[in-house]
Amino acid sequence: MGSGRIISIGSVQIGGGLPVALQSMAAVKTADVQAVADTCRHLADAGAAIIRLAVDTPADAKALKAIRKEIRKRTDVNLSVDLQENYRLAENVAPFVDKIRYNPGHLHHSEPETAWQTKVERIVQTAEKYDCALRIGVNCGSLDPALLNNSAINNSAGKTYVPALTSALQHSEFLDSLGFTRYCVSIKSSDPKTFTAVNRHFAAMRPDVPLHLGLTEAGLPPAGIQKSRLALEPLLADGIGDTLRVSLTVPNERKHEEIEAGRLIVQNAAAGNILTEEHWHVDTWNIISCPSCARVENDRFVQLAEQVHEAVQKLRQDLETDWKDAPLTIAVMGCRVNGPGETDRADIGLWCGKTSVNLKSGTELIGSFGYSEVIEEMLRLVRKVLLRHSLNRLSAAS
Numbered sequence: 001m002g003s004g005r006i007i008s009i010g011s012v013q014i015g016g017g018l019p020v021a022l023q024s025m026a027a028v029k030t031a032d033v034q035a036v037a038d039t040c041r042h043l044a045d046a047g048a049a050i051i052r053l054a055v056d057t058p059a060d061a062k063a064l065k066a067i068r069k070e071i072r073k074r075t076d077v078n079l080s081v082d083l084q085e086n087y088r089l090a091e092n093v094a095p096f097v098d099k100i101r102y103n104p105g106h107l108h109h110s111e112p113e114t115a116w117q118t119k120v121e122r123i124v125q126t127a128e129k130y131d132c133a134l135r136i137g138v139n140c141g142s143l144d145p146a147l148l149n150n151s152a153i154n155n156s157a158g159k160t161y162v163p164a165l166t167s168a169l170q171h172s173e174f175l176d177s178l179g180f181t182r183y184c185v186s187i188k189s190s191d192p193k194t195f196t197a198v199n200r201h202f203a204a205m206r207p208d209v210p211l212h213l214g215l216t217e218a219g220l221p222p223a224g225i226q227k228s229r230l231a232l233e234p235l236l237a238d239g240i241g242d243t244l245r246v247s248l249t250v251p252n253e254r255k256h257e258e259i260e261a262g263r264l265i266v267q268n269a270a271a272g273n274i275l276t277e278e279h280w281h282v283d284t285w286n287i288i289s290c291p292s293c294a295r296v297e298n299d300r301f302v303q304l305a306e307q308v309h310e311a312v313q314k315l316r317q318d319l320e321t322d323w324k325d326a327p328l329t330i331a332v333m334g335c336r337v338n339g340p341g342e343t344d345r346a347d348i349g350l351w352c353g354k355t356s357v358n359l360k361s362g363t364e365l366i367g368s369f370g371y372s373e374v375i376e377e378m379l380r381l382v383r384k385v386l387l388r389h390s391l392n393r394l395s396a397a398s
């Protein structure tokens, strides 16, 4: 599967029709060397070729040396590091990892007066110096504000397709202009249709660039696996995609389920057993939730996502059909990195702080509530949103 050039990420190669490499991400604090090393061994045993770690602080970066040493005692699994807002740590992490992921949408946070091109050039120089691959990791939940605010690019309110595609193309061209070709691209979205369309478009325009596939914030299994199947299988069946991650909201000790789901998706695509919308029916509203990672603000996040799911399912069971069929998207996010952006586009959003959860209706912040209060507040909001849908429908019909 896959096409384009072959690139090396440590001991694994992707692209050029090589087998799809499966990935997952640790959801324990990166500075906790033993917990990370245990997670990496667990995921490598499950079949992971690449494991991603979040690095946000110099302490996280410092832990990488010991993590690498610990991991090497048992496995040659490859490490990728996710820098998000902290591209300046590239130099600290590069000696101990095989790939660095940077997010074009987060480069503006640090040193805002410096052009993104200068920042990317520094990352590229570091990758070259330490023999690392790069991933340009575009996420529809955290797009570059310069693209979102450019009306010539973002002319369709609320739609992320064009700015996301533009960002991926722009950064690919820039890396090419620096003569750096050891990179792959990901364009993630939590919406299967947007995800499939934008990745198909990018693959048509840049068939030479290996693609990392992953529906972001797919959510709790089994719906999270179904949504990922819907998004990824059609692409893989058409030879698009070289490495993938299924992002499931599960506790760290169950992260091997992401690898198992990834393997199932690759096998289905190869066998032509493609899940399509007409075969897909989940009796629930659309619940988006992030997989959590080292950045999660509170360890109760996965439990919160499960509580949201249970509470809205229970509410839904007691409703009239008209109300049940209202299109409703609820986003539950573990921290501020993709939380504010992803919840902006949902009907109802919850994103976690250390001691409280921010509850939103679209872009409007309703308030911050304790972890034990927020479910009741959310249910109140769900009823309000459903009532609004119902009134809109009545007035449209009259």
Ligand code: SF4
Binding pocket: 290, 291, 292, 293, 294, 295, 296, 297, 333, 334, 335, 336, 337, 338, 339
């Ligand atoms: S939103 Fe979730 S997965 Fe994304 S950085 Fe925050 S905790 Fe990690």
